[in-house]
Amino acid sequence: MSRALLRSVLELRPAVPRPIASPRILPATQIRALQTQTPRQFNPTAQFVDPQPRPSQLPEQSTSSLSSSSQREPPKQKPNPPRVRLPTTPPEITPQKLDPSVKSLLPLLAAQPAHYITIHIHGRPYLVTEGDAVRLPFLMPDVQPGDVLRLNRASTLGSRDFTLKGSPWVDERLFECRAVVTGTEQEPVRVMIKKKRRCRRKKHVFSQHRYTTLTISEVKVVTEVPEDA
Amino acid sequence: MTIRGLPQISTGRNGVGAFILQCKRLDFHYCDWAGSSRGMNGFIKSLLPKFAAAHPQIEITVSPRPRKHPVVVGHYVNGKTKSIEVKNMEPMQVLQKVKLLRDASGEKDKRTTKPVTSINESVRGIWSPYHGNGMRV
Structure with missing residues (x-):
């Protein structure tokens, strides 16, 4: 048990700077985050190059990896390929034609303070x-x-x-x-x-x-x- | 004529125009000898330099406090402080607490039921029965 703990801590060490400079995942479908204050680079390759991703590198466990650094090591790696969930972009909405009444009344709406x-x-x-x-x-x-x-x-x-x-x-x-x-x-x-x-x-x-x-x-x-x- | 103070013209609203992080200083206190500071010492060695580099707007002080449990203290723009004891925690758990202090506003914890707070006047005005077309009963 203690060896597993030590190993998990050792494995977590290189993954330590992740939460600070982590690649951004779009928060939700409705929300598009614009990075204006501190532009952080999006590096999608970090999730792919690793031949055997550690459990802390999977996106769905990225938040839980911050909370507990112990009890992280699974007993054995499963042979099936790990699920890698990509950040989803909201579905493209085909632009509709605007109603002419909207076009005519929109300047009036915009003119009010x-x-x-x-x-x-x-x-x-x-x-x-x-x-x-x-x-x-x-x-x-x-x-x-x-x-x-x-x-x-x-x-x-x-x-x-x-x-x-x-x-x-x-x-x-x-x-x-x-x-x-x-x-x-x-x-x-x-x-x-x-x-x-x-x-x-x-x-x-x-x-x-x-x-x-x-x-x-x-x-x-x-x-x-x-x-x- | 009585003397009257200048009335406040505007109220500061963080994020309108400029955004200022409310946490201005973080104090880290540790002990070299005690075992409860082990995670804190590891945090100061391995994680704190990166955190400090990522947040240049926060002043960070590290000072020993022998024979006591490790503590992280946040100082806020409104003059209040918030301290969290981080005894017996792992470095990543300490980082969670540090992030909590960074994101906090320094205000007291309040239970709110309404999601939106506004100091603007109502856009559409207050309804009046004496204006408009009226309603036939």
Whole structure:
């Protein structure tokens, strides 16, 4: 057991700089991360050149490899080839023709000063304006504070008098919405008391979740729509 | 005439315009002798140089604290500190805690139920029954 532990630690040592300079995986299908603050290089070959990838090099285990450096070594390598999951790109949406009413009314919407937008992240709507702070209900993987996300899925876009409703989504070419990852937030520890009837025993279960916080840095209506739209 | 202070014109919102990492300093305290500092010492030797190079905006200080458990202390822009004891941890676990301190804002942990907080005025205004076309009952 101790030899396995030592071996796992030795094997982890070269993999140590990974979490800092790790290749970026696109966070979700709806979100396209733009690297503006600290451009980190994407090096897709690192996952392929290794003839026998260590368990910590597989992408689906990259987060768990940070949490525990012990109990990492599997007893024996399975003969079947390891699954390598590539970062997926969102499916290409064929650009639709814009409705003429949208084309005519969009400059009026853009001319009004303040805009609101209902963006969707993982299917949940967030009605935001520029400068708002959003605490997502989950911890977004593979982002660092300062990263800029381009949010391209929205259901409504509006100003004081006009609202552009998507069916179900507003055309991506009509707006630009960007959010800056400002960090992670913790909630206070939750204590759940597990108790059964007619039994004095009480069990306290603790949990504490972490959440990613964003700031909406830009909401812009694009009026120069390409000609083919 | 009474003297009145200057009213605050604008409120700082991090990420609008410029983004500033809220963690400004990380203190690492270790002990050379005690076994609970073994992972921390390995972290300082192997992982900390890379972390410090990747985060030039964080000031990093390393100082011994003999006969005590190892501690990482984060200092934040709002003047608060947050400290985590990292006794008996492996280097990678210490790195997790350091990342937690880096990502934190320095605020107290709060339970929030609404995801969006805004200080902007409502875009569409407040509804009034006396304006618009009215509704026939």
